[in-house]
Amino acid sequence: MNKLISDIRELLKKALDNKVIDALLLPVKVPAGDSYSWVILKDDKLLEKASPIPPVISVQGARAISSLTRRGKLDFKIATFMRPCEARATIELAKLAQADLDDVVLITFDCPGAIELKKYTEKPEEVEKEFSELMGNWESDVIRTICKMCDKFTCVDDGFATDLHIGLIGLNGKMAFIPRTEKGKKFLSGLGLKSEENLNDWEKKSRELIEKKRNKRKELQNKLKPQVVGLDALSKTFAKCINCRICRSVCPICYCRQCYFDSEKLKFTPDDYLIRAEKSGGIKFLPDTLLFHLGRMTHMALSCVSCGTCEDACPMDIKVAQIFSIVGDNVQKLFEYVPGRKLDEPLPLTVYKEEEFKELEV
């Protein structure tokens, strides 16, 4: 893995030197060496400390791109290296005018998964070592559960929109350059590189892996369902939620300035609460924990990319990502929508199809 990372670094350095792009947006190891943060950089020294494939997702890449381009296009060209789930979330944000990708070359790679952030925070060196040994192992046990069940870790068969994808599966440590857009092709040619002609091995192995991961996803989701299907089960699972809202703040899709569930509209008089307490003898205070989670599901499930940042952050270890992914998968299937698949594919929320009314009439 370390060799791969330094090879990619070389590439990116070349891109900077050859002025193919003006700056890079990459995860860089922080000065204290205990985490990574996204940095937009030009400086070679910073590039040395960058890791295009960090062992953890500290900040979801889509949040970084959004912060960079929300207020308008950059006046310089950049390239960024992101995990597929981060790229997909970026595409979703672009649809919502929260990111501008015009001058961004989005580069993705076959993702082996990421490790729990809490684990990394405790023992960064150990986790770095664990992760570096992941090269070639696409079914590792050390990655997060949400990664174990991810079937969108590669872009074979148009899994997601990207400018340039680096294929790694089944290639014995080699990199296959797979441009998907004109921008990607231009980037490659600016580096004097050729796009990979023979993708047969990569496609075959990737499809096999996807099949395996899909089955794993079904298996793990079925195991989890009894804990969340039905009001009683769901209440029990979320009973320990302390309403800290961290799942919402780290989620790339939750882009609202002020969450509806924190707004004035849901602040009531003492009497309102007391009457509710009267009805059942006693209520959790503040009540409506489930309202927040179900409401958040309603608002973002269509674009949920199962990146797992929410679960990584939850202080009460609730399996937020896995639960939200169950809803996300089902809702996305209903609308035949895959978040991050295509930039010009509109969000189902704003698409009106007359025939859908008939389903309601019946």
Next chain:
Amino acid sequence: MEDKIGIFLCECGPNIAEKVDFDKVKEAIKNLKSVKFIGQHKLLCSDDGKKYIVNAIKEHGLTRLVIAACSPKQHELTFMKVCEEAGLNPYLFQMANIREHCAWIIEDKKEATEKAIQYIKSAYRRVRYHEPLEKKEIEANPDVLVIGGGITGLEVSLALAQSNRKVYIVEKSSELGGKLKEFNKIFTSMRDAKSFVEDKIKLVEQEKQIEVLKESEVEEVLGYFGNFIVKVKTQSKESELKVGAIVVATGYELFDGDSLAHYGYGIDDVYTALEFERMVKTGKILTKKGEPPKSVAIIHCVGRKECGYCSGVCCMYSIKFARYIKEKMKDAEVIEFHRGLTLPDKNYEKFYKDTKALGVNYIYVKDLLIEGNTKPIIKYKTEEGQFEKQVDMVVLAQAMVPPKGIDKLAKTLRIAQDKSGFFIEEHPKLAPISTSKEGVFIAGCAQGPKNIKESIVQAGAVAGRILSSLVPGKKLEPEVRVSQISESLCIGCQTCIKVCNYGAIYFDEAKRVSRVNEVLCRGCGNCVASCPSSAIQLKHFTDREIHEEIVEATR
């Protein structure tokens, strides 16, 4: 400043008083915070009742009202006027319907009273969050823009000009008159089409109030009903028009799809309807070889399956075609292959029968296909079986479809199209000539396939509507209960813009937030429902107001 809320209970004669125990109601509401006056009256909507309210407001300095009476649909406006009379903003008042929702539907007095109390408390709780809203008035420009110089556009323009309005006609081609000037005759009168249209054109050209822009297209439309600013491009020159209303009379084209080949188009002597009309206008009906055809087949319903609708006109014009042929060649064999004849008008049946009497054959087919090398061969299926017939000439009666490139105009005007591409009317029965965008009207085939008579009727309707709603000097009162966006909460995702039917929201690039044009907003609330962070609220129906009412009602 302290709120002084007044709650008025209406007995509504015996209607409410007999079913709701007012003493219990008064007991339940007397301690509500800020309630400074509770009144009861036999009939609040009567003159005496209204005076009672006005006096109470003035005497007690009431700042908000709850009126527990009948349905708002009945008397909300009445009581709003009463508020205005008493110097109170009419939006600082809420009605509680204790007649239709309580007294009239609940037999048990105790139950009805309990429900009435709940309703009144909910209204009281809601009204505390009402904001005073001011009615607005805007100046309106009485001029009109008509897009399309065909028969419909000409009719509208003349009707408006004759009532002294200034009208601009923007016509894409280099001539007025539309499709009609290419026709030979008009059914059922079989009158000359050209002279009919030319008369209209002459009137328009003589009319000083009408300004015609030929070879022109509408590029951009800004503004709102009463105040549109339209950018028009004439060849390469740009000009700006200021109008109060816009009429879309862009007409139609004939079906031109791939399946024309299925009907033999491409084989010699298979003609489209328009090609045939043009041929007839030259005075002679001749095959490619220069001979008069001995047999002519007229094929109905060309494109009907693909379009998914009946154009309602082609049967009639096919019969007209049959007449053309019989007029020129009495002995020619004329067969009309149809899938059921559409003859809805009072004169149509006679037209058909008279034509049939000239010796025209009508064959009802289930399936039809035309092949051939030198001469067209019609292969068709009826209830009796499969048949073949070779003819000298075939005329295709095509469906009417929207003109190509009309999508661009729909986007420019921000009006909706149905899935066939015709512009959608506001309501198929109750509002067939206006669109969801106030001030933009549709007439003629722009709205859907129709014949000349219907087009002229719609033209008249549109003109009438414009004349009555856009009166010179009369000011317009736009909707007051409109959406508003909190700049600090808006994150600029533009979801509201995507779901707004009225084009009433625009994006402020500098601040990167969305903004509402309050004159265009119709208060439908689509944007409010779609904003995930509730940065956009509907005045008088804010989440807060609605929540308070519901929370109280469900306690």
Next chain:
Amino acid sequence: MGKLLEFKRPVEEGLKELLKTLLEGGKLKAVFTLTKKDDAVFYTLIKDAKKLEETTPLLPLMPVNAGKLLSRLTLKESLEEPIAVVIRPCELHAFVELIKREQGSLENFLFISMTCGGVLPIDNIAKNELDTKLNKYFESIKNVKVPDEVRPACKMCQNFLPYNADMVVDFWDKDINKTCRIFVNDTGEKYLNGLGFELKNTNQGLDYEEEKFKNLLALKKENEKKILESYKIEEWGMDGLVKIFGKCVGCHSCSRVCPICYCNLCEFDSDQYEYAPSTYSTELEKRGGVRVPPNTILFHLGRLTHVSISCVGCGMCEDVCPVDIPVSIIFSGISKEVQGLFNYTPGKDIKEDLPLSTFKEEELNEFEE
């Protein structure tokens, strides 16, 4: 404090008995206290006295600072009828600080607190070792030692005796399985009138002069010294801040769980601090690299400026931090100094105005120097 109520019952049982009697005796409209159910711990608002049996008022866990909750309860209107709340000193103090900012109302509350031994970090709630840890905790309480298991903020907390409580449960140095001791002030006494409880006069003080509390205070001061020395905040400068906050992911949860952070829309979440593309360009040219999203340290320093005068050292911030930054140590450490500058103790005196809105002419002289 005035009187003492003492009975030979396990402490939590005794307290629950007291609450039940108050509720059933019509003295209270409801009781607000902690409950543990399976692996969840949360505050509950209880009207049915039977439900009190399920509660765990003295469980040393804090899923949320109750001051924040009481503020939410009384934000729109004050209570019309009495509610008894069982909360920790820092939670009560936080509530008082919020009242000073018009974020609630004190009316009709019966405040019941305790001489606090601290709380365990919330990640213990769902763990198997919770019971073992709790046993060790109460052992320390009995021996008047600071429990090892508690939050770092609790280890150094020197405000473990509640101000403004009407009843205070004391369980240091007594066997909590045998005795329930509750100090009661005048207000508390009024509530207990006619309910058959025997109140004794007492000489024992509920202040830091009382021997066992004096000893504890000394232990806490030692802890504070040790902890702060290991961090050496005063030597940090910008580099030190960068090191400590380097792994911050900008989730702002520390702010969301902080009782003193009450703003509807934090200015650091607003569009004010977003960088325009031109700002990124300029900064990138200047420095060669810019962290994205920006303003990591600005957020913490800004928040510190806003809350430090009222920080009660509850430690919620550090508990929720997903990357284990010692937020509560930094914040309570620095806040203590800021409060010292103004001679201000949060939550102590309800009538004392916030230093932010008080003007003292002589303080200007300090600047002139």
